[in-house]
Amino acid sequence: MMSLTIIWIALPLFIGLTIYLLPKLDRYLALATVLMSFGYGLNLFSSQTSQKFQLLDNFGVSFWVDSLSSQFILTNALVTGAVILYSSFQNKTAFFYSQAIILHGSVNAVFICADFMSLYVALEVIGVAAFLLVSYPRSDRALWVALRYLFVSNTSMLFYLIGAILVYQANHSFAFTGLANAPPEAIALIFLGLLSKGGVFVSGLWLPLTHSESESPVSALLSGSVVKAGVFPLLRCALLMDELLPVVQILGISTSFFGIIYALFEKDAKRILALSTISQLGWMMVAPMVAGVYALAHGLVKSLLFLASGALPTRDLDELQVKPMYSGLWLILLVGGLSMSGCPGFLGFSAKVSTLKSLSDWPEIFMNVSSVGTALIFGKFIFLPHKWQGGHLKPGLIVAALLLIVSLLVGNVLYLQAYSLANLGKALAVIGLGWLGYWLFIKRQDLKLPRMFEQFDNLIGSMSLVLIVLFWMVFT
Amino acid sequence: MLEACILATVLIGFIGIIVKPNLLMKIIAMDVMSTGAIAYYVFISSRDGLSSPIFNQETPLQYADPVPQAVILTAIVIGFSIQALMLVGAMKLAHHNPTLETNEIEDNNTP
Numbered sequence: 001m002m003s004l005t006i007i008w009i010a011l012p013l014f015i016g017l018t019i020y021l022l023p024k025l026d027r028y029l030a031l032a033t034v035l036m037s038f039g040y041g042l043n044l045f046s047s048q049t050s051q052k053f054q055l056l057d058n059f060g061v062s063f064w065v066d067s068l069s070s071q072f073i074l075t076n077a078l079v080t081g082a083v084i085l086y087s088s089f090q091n092k093t094a095f096f097y098s099q100a101i102i103l104h105g106s107v108n109a110v111f112i113c114a115d116f117m118s119l120y121v122a123l124e125v126i127g128v129a130a131f132l133l134v135s136y137p138r139s140d141r142a143l144w145v146a147l148r149y150l151f152v153s154n155t156s157m158l159f160y161l162i163g164a165i166l167v168y169q170a171n172h173s174f175a176f177t178g179l180a181n182a183p184p185e186a187i188a189l190i191f192l193g194l195l196s197k198g199g200v201f202v203s204g205l206w207l208p209l210t211h212s213e214s215e216s217p218v219s220a221l222l223s224g225s226v227v228k229a230g231v232f233p234l235l236r237c238a239l240l241m242d243e244l245l246p247v248v249q250i251l252g253i254s255t256s257f258f259g260i261i262y263a264l265f266e267k268d269a270k271r272i273l274a275l276s277t278i279s280q281l282g283w284m285m286v287a288p289m290v291a292g293v294y295a296l297a298h299g300l301v302k303s304l305l306f307l308a309s310g311a312l313p314t315r316d317l318d319e320l321q322v323k324p325m326y327s328g329l330w331l332i333l334l335v336g337g338l339s340m341s342g343c344p345g346f347l348g349f350s351a352k353v354s355t356l357k358s359l360s361d362w363p364e365i366f367m368n369v370s371s372v373g374t375a376l377i378f379g380k381f382i383f384l385p386h387k388w389q390g391g392h393l394k395p396g397l398i399v400a401a402l403l404l405i406v407s408l409l410v411g412n413v414l415y416l417q418a419y420s421l422a423n424l425g426k427a428l429a430v431i432g433l434g435w436l437g438y439w440l441f442i443k444r445q446d447l448k449l450p451r452m453f454e455q456f457d458n459l460i461g462s463m464s465l466v467l468i469v470l471f472w473m474v475f476t
Numbered sequence: 477m478l479e480a481c482i483l484a485t486v487l488i489g490f491i492g493i494i495v496k497p498n499l500l501m502k503i504i505a506m507d508v509m510s511t512g513a514i515a516y517y518v519f520i521s522s523r524d525g526l527s528s529p530i531f532n533q534e535t536p537l538q539y540a541d542p543v544p545q546a547v548i549l550t551a552i553v554i555g556f557s558i559q560a561l562m563l564v565g566a567m568k569l570a571h572h573n574p575t576l577e578t579n580e581i582e583d584n585n586t587p
Contacts, residue, residue: 059543117547124554131561140572144585147499147565154558155493155506161513161551162486165520165544174547209586268587451586456578461494 002053005063005112008040012105016098023094027084030097034081037108041073052114062175064114068239071292072111072232075299078407079224080104082400083217086307089396096136100221103129110229115174116164116190119233120157123197126229127153133218134210145213152206152459153197159467160193176233180241187244188471191234192463195470198230200285201255203466204278205454208262211274216310219270223277224303228295231281235288247473248285253366256282260373264442265449269315269381273305276340276377279370286363287355293414297339297351300411304404305336305381311397320384326391330384332401337378339408341434342371342427344419347411349427353418368430375434376442383438482519485512499569499576503562510555517548 015033019026050066080100087096106125113119127150135146164174166186171178179187192203199207207227211219238248259279263272280298284291311329314320339346342353352371356364393401452458489509493502525538566576573581 059546117550121550121554124558128558128561135565138568140569140581141585143565143568144581147562147569150558150562150565151493151502151506154555155490155509158486158506158509158513162516165517168544169520169523172541172543213587456582457494460490464490 001049001051001065004040005053005065006055008036009105009109009112011036012101012108016102016105019094019098019101026094026097027088030084030101031081031088033101034077034084034104037073037104038077038081041070041077044070045074058173061118062114063112064176064236065112068235068292069111069232071296072228073108075228075296076104076107076111076225078296078404079221079299079303082303082307082403083221083224085403086220086396086400087217089394089399096133099129099132099136103133103221103226107225107229111232114176114236116160116167116176117174120160120164123153123160123193123229124157126226127157127197130222130226133221134214136218137215141213145210148456148459149206149210151456155460156193156196156203156463159189159463160197163187163189163191163193176236176240179237179244184471184474187474188467190237191247191470191474192467194230194234195251195466196230196463198234198281199227199278200231200234200281201251201258201278201466202453202462204255204258204281205462206459207278208271208274209454211277211306212268212270212315216306219274219309220303220306223274223306224299227277227281228284228299231284231291231295234285235291238285238288244474245288247470248288249363250473252282252285253363253370254282255279255285256367256370257373258282260370260377262449263377264373265445265447267317267448269312269317269320270306270309272317272377272380273302273309276374277302279374280340282370283352283355283367286367287358290351290354290358293347293411294351294355296411296414297347297408300404300408301336301339301348304332304401304408305340307397307400308332308336311394317380317384322385324385324387326393327386327388328391328393330386332397332405333381333384335405335408337382338431341375341378341431343431344424344427345409345412347408347414349423350412350415350418352427353423354415371430372434372437375431376437379435379438380442382435383443478519479516482512482515485509485515488512497577497579499566499578499581502578503559503566506562507555507559510551514548514552514555517544517551521545 012033015029019029048067053063055061106122109122131146131150135143163186167178167182168174170181196203211223234248238245256279259275263275266272284294339348342349486509489505492505496502521541521544525540527537527539529539529542570576
């Protein structure tokens with residue numbers, strides 16, 4: 001298992017460089033790497049093992065593979081696979097595929113590493129690869145959005161570095177387990193880094209602009225798998241230390257409401273999707289034990305919706321209300337919206353049920369309200385007008401959507417116990433309530449939230465505030 | 477005292493990123509901040525002693541911990557490459573925004 005893991009983690013980086021040398025084979029090499037990654041994840045998932053490896057001696061790199069990481073790895077493989085299939089029908093250069101594969105490999109590395117230093121390296125590689133992908137169109141706007149992303153992520157990683165050395169000072173090791181003996185400021189600094197990188201709560205305000213202004217395959221990749229790289233270490237820490245679990249849960253609940261409230265007052269389709277990503281990250285953090293299933297459900301749907309949003313005639317929902325879209329495209333949005341709202345039949349339903357089931361009383365109430373909010377947001381997409389005449393779907397979108405939708409249906413086997421009469425009734429009631437809310441309130445309102453807090457200086461400044469809040473949360 | 481100076485460097489860099497309006501100055505402020513973080517690693521590793529960790533039978537050594545120094549090399553290289561990428565980005569942006577004032581770039585490039 002150990003040598004297989006090493007080969008699997010090194011291969012994407014190697015292939016990423018090979019794609020440059022053999023640009024004619026770009027998409028095939030990329031697909032082969034993703035397939036291997038998928039196989040590794042599936043193998044890990046079916047064996048249900050939990051193994052830790054230490055390379056070299058005490059101070060070497062340490063890995064930890066278990067079923068939680070396997071679900072995240074499967075998410076990453078499916079999302080990257082769909083994006084590569086989608087892009088192979090467009091004329092993307094070898095540079096795009098090579099960066100996408102390097103990004104894929106570094107996200108995988110996050111899902112298995114068990115010490116703060118290898119995590120740092122993996123997160124920084126993600127930052128650089130994502131920068132290059134976002135700035136791929138080379139327009140001024142793309143460059144600025146990418147630069148802003150790199151700036152925010154690098155600044156937060158500097159705080160993280162200081163936190164990591166404090167952990168080392170307390171334990172003489174960078175392992176995750178050392179966080180238990182570390183001083184509260186170390187935990188606060190490391191959490192700040194991870195929250196900003198993952199796009200959680202206030203630190204995630206960089207996310208809407210970055211995800212909505214990138215090209216649709218890149219947004220699908222970012223929203224589907226890359227943000228999970230910031231959340232995964234938080235989940236690991238919360239599972240390792242019981243004292244941190246309430247901190248992560250409270251952050252999760254606030255995040256899920258934060259994203260929903262922002263998304264309710266938004267009219268831009270891609271921004272709604274990005275804001276809903278923030279709220280869904282909260283769902284993963286609230287129940288770390290079952291976050292893997294939720295990550296899979298969210299990653300598949302979000303990449304599906306982002307890829308579909310690339311084919312929308314316009315991004316403004318008000319215009320889409322008067323200008324019907326092609327029905328085939330609407331069907332894709334419908335499937336995505338239903339799964340996200342937790343409609344029975346899709347993976348989203350099992351994921352929501354298993355998350356709610358693992359919660360204690362008070363978080364469960366909050367998350368039930370939040371799931372009504374999710375149904376409400378996706379009502380905005382589901383009730384758009386559509387017609388069959390005068391339109392077609394691009395072959396790339398059809399292939400990618402088929403892969404994602406089939407995985408959404410097959411994913412149901414992960415948690416078949418979810419299909420009980422009570423759960424089915426509850427899910428339908430939640431969706432009904434959400435849609436009722438949409439028709440009664442949201443469809444008519446015209447309010448817009450200010451975007452002032454998304455300005456660059458405010459993004460960096462809010463880090464200091466988040467740091468103080470985190471310190472207070474950990475300290476008490 | 478030394479620790480206070482190092483943490484002050486981090487803080488000055490951080491405040492510089494917020495206060496300076498020019499993109500180039502922001503990038504340099506971030507470099508100042510990363511210098512502070514790197515210096516903190518060196519500081520922590522020299523807590524127990526200053527000499528190199530070479531085994532000596534006659535006199536037991538108070539040696540400096542080599543691990544943080546080794547790992548921070550990675551962070552220096554990463555920081556340097558990110559710096560380079562950012563400067564290339566700033567160069568490209570300077571074609572249409574010669575003053576490189578961030579709020580102007582932001583106004584021109586946000587929907």
